[in-house]
Amino acid sequence: MSKTISGFSKLSKSKKIDWLVETYFSNKEAAKTVLKQYWNSNDKLQQLHDEFIENTISNYYLPLGVAPNFIINEKTYTIPMAIEESSVVAAASKAAKFWATRGGFKTEVISTTKIGQVHFNFSGELDTLQKYFEWVKPKLIETTKPITKNMETRGGGILDIELRDKSDTLEGYFQLHATFETLDAMGANFINSCLEQFAKTFVSEIADYEVIANTDLDIQIIMSILSNYVPDCLVRAEVSCKVEDLQEDPSIPADEFAKKFIQAVKIAEIEPFRAVTHNKGIMNGIDAVVLATGNDFRAVEACVHAYASRNGQYGSLTHASIENGIFKFWIEIPLALGTVGGLTSLHPLVKLALEMLHKPSAKELMQIVAVAGLAQNFAALRSLTTTGIQEGHMKMHLMNILNQFEASNEEKAHLVEHFKTNVVTHSAVVEALNNLRQ
Structure with missing residues (x-):
């Protein structure tokens, strides 16, 4: 049975860990090893991380990826994204590449109050x-x-x-x-x-x-x-092109794709059960950039979802239309962000992320983050209305399943090739791996 402790915050980090492993873990040495293996070997850098919060015992790592080829107001960006979910960075990158040849993303800051x-x-x-x-x-x-x-x-x-x-x-x-x-x-x-x-x-x-x-x-x-509700700290991002320019998959006519896409958006506008998942996909892109740039993703999340409910019912953050043969897809979203203060001048990777983004002002970062959300939503809706979401997502998730079962590099290479032409499910991957090992 676990026990309470007095004066925990006054203990050294090592003593905190000793108490934790003695109190909560059956394999004490293994738990201690896992915690310590994520310490930074640079003592000065580790001390910096230790002092970000209280009662630090280790570092919790997330992958930092990049999504290249974003054209925003005719300027090229590679967007840093810190996130653990499979397929998010790949989806953003694919959407960026798609729109880079169709005029890119257009953005404007509406207000910053x-x-x-x-x-x-x-x-x-x-x-x-x-x-x-x-x-x-x-x-x-x-x-x-x-x-x-x-x-x-x-x-x-x-x-x-x-x-x-x-x-x-x-x-x-x-x-x-x-x-x-x-x-x-x-x-x-x-x-x-x-x-x-x-x-x-x-x-x-x-x-x-x-x-x-x-x-x-x-x-x-x-x-x-x-x-943290800032409905007047608002940014807009949009993409547009002729309907015929949406053609990418020869098996799906451009006009049919556009109509299904817009219907999918309209469903999210009026159906809260769909809207929550729809907006969660948008936040996959937004949170990843907010986190990579040292901003407060919890504040952003709370504000965005309140904004999505501002008319009395929770609904889509994105909207789409066809007018005079032009397809348009856009988002207006409140984002309170900073590029000075907080972790922006302390965390080494945040500094690199902001430099990668051409050292943006807060207004410029608002626009970049809004674009990441719009791109993520476009990629998700394109998959949902064509091949289905699981085909791309599960292929990205394949490596997680293989790592879960400690597949070797040779096994990974064989099974990645195998699942290029087979449906990825957890059970299918386990069966294929077991067959390979036998």
């Missing part, structure tokens, strides 16, 4: 609160000047602060709803610092508000925190 909120309770008269807010608002901005000075020098800062009455949905609940421009930084620490200062000023200045010096203006701050 980010949001933070001070949540508080108030039980008095709304008119009194409104007048106080109007009086104190300049002071809210003024008292954050030490925080915003550098950001303002670069052209960013606080855009506005609003008082929002939410008491109709939760008794006594109000917000200071603030908007920000954070330029190339994702801006979480900047925004949260501003919000916490807003909260302090909002409460402390009550004593100097002469209009109600003798009135009880009871404001109770609940919390001050940025919102």
